[in-house]
Amino acid sequence: MKKLRELVKKYFSAVDKWLLLICISISVIGILCQYSLVNSSQASTLQISERVALVQVLASALGISAAIIVSNFDYHFMAKLWKLYMPAAIFLVILTFFVGMQVDETIDDKAWLRLPFGLTFQPSELLKICFILSFAYHLSRVYGQLNRPLNLLLLCAHGGFPIILIHFQGDDGTALVFAAIFLVMLFAAGLSWKYIIAAIPVIAAAVPIVWQYFLTDDQRTRFLAVYFTEYADPLGADYQQRLSRISIGLGQLQGEGLFKESYWYVPKMHNDFIFSFICQALGFVGAILVVSLLCGICFRCIYDAKIALDPLGAYICYGVFAMFFFQCIVNIGMCISVLPVIGITLPFLSAGGTSIAITYLGIGLVLSVHVHRRRNLFYE
Numbered sequence: 355m356k357k358l359r360e361l362v363k364k365y366f367s368a369v370d371k372w373l374l375l376i377c378i379s380i381s382v383i384g385i386l387c388q389y390s391l392v393n394s395s396q397a398s399t400l401q402i403s404e405r406v407a408l409v410q411v412l413a414s415a416l417g418i419s420a421a422i423i424v425s426n427f428d429y430h431f432m433a434k435l436w437k438l439y440m441p442a443a444i445f446l447v448i449l450t451f452f453v454g455m456q457v458d459e460t461i462d463d464k465a466w467l468r469l470p471f472g473l474t475f476q477p478s479e480l481l482k483i484c485f486i487l488s489f490a491y492h493l494s495r496v497y498g499q500l501n502r503p504l505n506l507l508l509l510c511a512h513g514g515f516p517i518i519l520i521h522f523q524g525d526d527g528t529a530l531v532f533a534a535i536f537l538v539m540l541f542a543a544g545l546s547w548k549y550i551i552a553a554i555p556v557i558a559a560a561v562p563i564v565w566q567y568f569l570t571d572d573q574r575t576r577f578l579a580v581y582f583t584e585y586a587d588p589l590g591a592d593y594q595q596r597l598s599r600i601s602i603g604l605g606q607l608q609g610e611g612l613f614k615e616s617y618w619y620v621p622k623m624h625n626d627f628i629f630s631f632i633c634q635a636l637g638f639v640g641a642i643l644v645v646s647l648l649c650g651i652c653f654r655c656i657y658d659a660k661i662a663l664d665p666l667g668a669y670i671c672y673g674v675f676a677m678f679f680f681q682c683i684v685n686i687g688m689c690i691s692v693l694p695v696i697g698i699t700l701p702f703l704s705a706g707g708t709s710i711a712i713t714y715l716g717i718g719l720v721l722s723v724h725v726h727r728r729r730n731l732f733y734e
Contacts, residue, residue: 365426365725368724368725368728369425369721369724369725370654370658370720370721370724370725372650372654373651373654373655373658373717373720373721373724374418374421374422374717374721376647376650376651376654377418377421377651377702377714377717378418379647380644380647380648380651380701380702380703381414381417381418381702381710383632383644383647383703384410384414384628384702384703384704384710385407385410385411385414386612387612387624387628387631387632387635387703388406388407388410388624388705389404389407389613390612390613390614390617390631390635391406391407391617391623391624391631392404392406392407392624393613394613394614394615394616394617395615395616396616396617396619396623399619400619400621400622400623400624402624402705406624406705409473409705409707410705410707410710412707413706413707413708413710413711414702414710414714416711416714417710417711417712417713417714417715417717418714420711420714420715420718421714421715421717421718421721422718422721423718424715424718424719424721424722425718425719425721425722425724425725426722426725427722428722428726429487429666429667429670429719429722429723429726430666430726432487432719432722433487433488433490433491433494433666433670434491436484436487436488436491439484439487439488440484440485440488442484443477443480443481443484443485444481444516444519446467446475446477446480446481447477447478447481447519447520447523448519449467449477450464450465450466450467450477450523451522451523453467453468454466454467454523455467455468455474457474463523463524463525464523464524465477465478465523465524465525465528473707474708475708476706476708476709478520478523478525478528479528479708479709479712480708480712481516481520482528482531482532482535482677482712482716483712483715483716483719485516485532485535485673486535486539486670486673486674486677486716486719487670487719488512489509489512489513489535489536489539489669489673490539490666490669490670490673491666492508492509492512493509493539493540493543493665493666493669494664494665494666494669496509497543497665500540500543500544500545500546501544501545501546501549506545506549509540513532513533513536513540514536516532517529517532517533517536520532525697526573526696527684527696527697527698528698530680530684530696530698531677531680531681531698534676534677534679534680535673535676535677535680537676538672538673538675538676539669539672539673539676542659542668542669542672543665543669573694573696576694576695576696577694579592579595579694580592580595580691580692580693580694593621594620594621594622594627594695595688595689595691595695596691597618597619597620597621597630598620598623598627598630598689598690598691599630599690599691600618601617601618601620601623601627601630601631601633601634602630602633602634602641602689602690604618604634605633605634605635605636605637605638605640605641606637606638607637607638607639608636608637608638608639608640609633609634609635609636609637609638609639609640610634610635610637611635612635612636614635617631617634617635618634624704624705625699625704625705625706626685626688626695626697626698626699626700626704627689628699628700628703628704628705629641629644629685629686629689629690629700629703630689632644632703633689644703645686648678648682648701651678651701651717652675652678652679652682654720655671655672655674655675655678655720656671656672656675658671658720658723658724658727659671659672659675659723661724661727662723662727663723663726663727663728667723667726667727668723670719670720670722670723671719671720671723674716674717674719674720677713677716678701678713678716681698681699681700681701682700682701684696684698685698685699685700685704686700701713
């Protein structure tokens with residue numbers, strides 16, 4: 355027992371306590387917000403019950419436990435197992451093409467698998483973490499030789515496959531998250547500026563092709579409604595964001611408070627538009643607090659990348675940072691109407707057990723990099 359206490363004490367002296375504390379703090383805020391909504395008059399309109407808040411609690415508890423457990427495993431060992439978890443994650447995503455289900459009638463893509471006890475699981479969330487680990491390992495294997503054409507071509511194939519797979523699944527929001535992870539990790543690994551400059555005209559030429567042939571009419575309308583007032587439709591493409599702006603404005607400085615009987619209704623305000631509810635309930639002060647905590651997680655990921663033992667650890671941290679940062683920017687951006695609605699959740703705050711638990715797995719990887727920044731930590 356004494357030895358166990360010593361190991362626990364040594365672990366918590368080595369782990370990134372600030373990162374873990376910030377994540378737990380945001381989870382508490384998310385749980386309070388979900389309970390406020392399920393106990394308000396908007397619960398019936400949103401079609402949510404106490405089950406949503408309970409899943410939030412259980413997923414957070416499971417995620418925190420998983421993060422602590424994962425942090426005890428050497429990330430080198432986990433990265434080398436990519437031949438086991440990467441095919442499994444891809445198989446689960448492919449399975450959704452045949453037996454996938456919709457969790458909401460307003461969502462077109464069937465990206466979830468049905469589990470016992472009425473639970474659902476979104477395999478693309480798991481694939482994010484598997485991709486970060488496997489891609490970090492790939493980058494570490496070509497360390498110092500990244501800019502050789504063959505190596506870069508193979509890396510692009512590695513990064514492009516999950517993006518294309520998720521696009522054909524119908525979840526373009528998640529596909530963009532994969533693209534952000536891929537680009538940030540590639541840049542962090544030392545991608546030559548000559549490739550970046552060469553890519554600019556290619557991207558410029560691809561934009562009109564993507565706009566015309568890859569985006570749906572609804573997606574194009576969402577873009578146009580944000581940036582061109584003549585396309586704004588209060589009852590159409592701009593409906594959700596217009597209500598979100600009103601909700602944010604109602605919060606003013608200190609907010610209307612949690613656990614009120616009624617709030618201004620915004621579709622999906624427990625999920626994709628949770629930030630608009632936070633602004634309404636907690637006001638400008640609460641919104642700044644939440645944004646500061648989210649920024650704190652991003653800064654800690656970058657800090658842990660800087661002090662990592664080796665490039666593999668740094669790449670893992672940058673990958674988790676990219677995933678977290680991009681989701682926060684896009685989600686908050688669409689809530690305040692500076693970006694179109696593309697269905698990306700706000701980490702730890704939006705409802706969704708899979709998203710919360712898997713995000714904590716990513717945090718666990720960063721914690722592992724921090725804990726194992728010195729060799730033989732537990733057996734000096």
